[in-house]
Amino acid sequence: MEDLVSVGFIQAYVSKDIQKNRQKTEEKIIQLAQSGAQIICLQELYQTIYFPFEENEEHFELAESIQGESTRLFQKLSETYGITIIASLFEKRAKGLYHNTTIVTGLKNNELGIYRKMHIPDDPGFYEKYYFTPSDDGYKVFETPFGKIGVLICWDQWFPEAARITALKGADILFYPTAIGWESDSPDDLKKEEYEAWQTMMRSHAIANGVHVVAVNRVGLEQDTSFWGGSFICNPFGKVLYQASHGSEEIHQQTINLSETEKYRRRWPFLRDRRIDSYPIIAERFLGDEV
Numbered sequence: 001m002e003d004l005v006s007v008g009f010i011q012a013y014v015s016k017d018i019q020k021n022r023q024k025t026e027e028k029i030i031q032l033a034q035s036g037a038q039i040i041c042l043q044e045l046y047q048t049i050y051f052p053f054e055e056n057e058e059h060f061e062l063a064e065s066i067q068g069e070s071t072r073l074f075q076k077l078s079e080t081y082g083i084t085i086i087a088s089l090f091e092k093r094a095k096g097l098y099h100n101t102t103i104v105t106g107l108k109n110n111e112l113g114i115y116r117k118m119h120i121p122d123d124p125g126f127y128e129k130y131y132f133t134p135s136d137d138g139y140k141v142f143e144t145p146f147g148k149i150g151v152l153i154c155w156d157q158w159f160p161e162a163a164r165i166t167a168l169k170g171a172d173i174l175f176y177p178t179a180i181g182w183e184s185d186s187p188d189d190l191k192k193e194e195y196e197a198w199q200t201m202m203r204s205h206a207i208a209n210g211v212h213v214v215a216v217n218r219v220g221l222e223q224d225t226s227f228w229g230g231s232f233i234c235n236p237f238g239k240v241l242y243q244a245s246h247g248s249e250e251i252h253q254q255t256i257n258l259s260e261t262e263k264y265r266r267r268w269p270f271l272r273d274r275r276i277d278s279y280p281i282i283a284e285r286f287l288g289d290e291v
Contacts, residue, residue: 084104107144199230
């Protein structure tokens with residue numbers, strides 16, 4: 001494994017035309033691959049509108065099997081260009097059983113990587129519990145030709161436990177396919193506060209675990225939500241290496257140095273100083289007094 005790895009991401013608008021979305025994504029993947037990107041991450045639910053803005057049974061028709069057209073396309077692209085692709089899908093696992101799932105193609109052993117979203121939100125405009133069953137197979141690390149990667153999905157990014165476990169499993173980079181935005185009429189100060197909280201949370205995961213973080217968000221107005229873009233890459237001490245705009249489609253390629261994990265973990269040995277004997281209590285739901 002080389003220390004220098006080129007990661008790429010695609011921040012895109014999404015229309016109701018699934019075939020058009022898929023074709024656009026394919027073109028952008030090829031463009032990144034031809035410019036040298038080795039690991040390419042797409043945004044959450046890359047090929048569909050963000051349908052959980054409402055509870056509507058018809059939206060289940062948007063789901064595909066894990067061995068569906070998207071997987072076949074990305075496996076072919078991975079084989080053709082020698083790349084790893086991280087793609088988020090609405091998965092139909094069985095009749096009446098659906099997941100928010102990320103596939104990883106182009107792995108070292110030529111198998112298909114699968115991570116199903118663990119934390120499922122249920123808020124106005126983000127009614128994901130209606131559609132998605134939480135994962136039943138835990139956090140994952142995938143061995144690529146370019147290093148070990150961990151994948152977590154959107155709402156997972158707010159939970160330090162998820163990042164810690166994935167890093168402890170050996171991930172060199174944490175990837176976060178995401179779909180998050182502002183209400184279209186939110187005041188500017190609230191927008192700034194929300195975006196900064198989102199980015200700060202993931203930069204803190206990078207610092208606490210000594211790993212690079214790549215967060216890839218969608219962009220554009222869908223229903224009453226303006227997805228805020230702002231996809232970014234940071235190093236193991238939280239330094240932002242690149243940040244995308246809030247209003248435009250972008251693709252970006254960034255070379256990162258995986259040896260920085262060793263450098264920062266030696267200087268700031270958080271993993272060394274963990275008091276694992278004191279942590280079992282964290283598995284409790286709440287520790288305070290009843291109200």
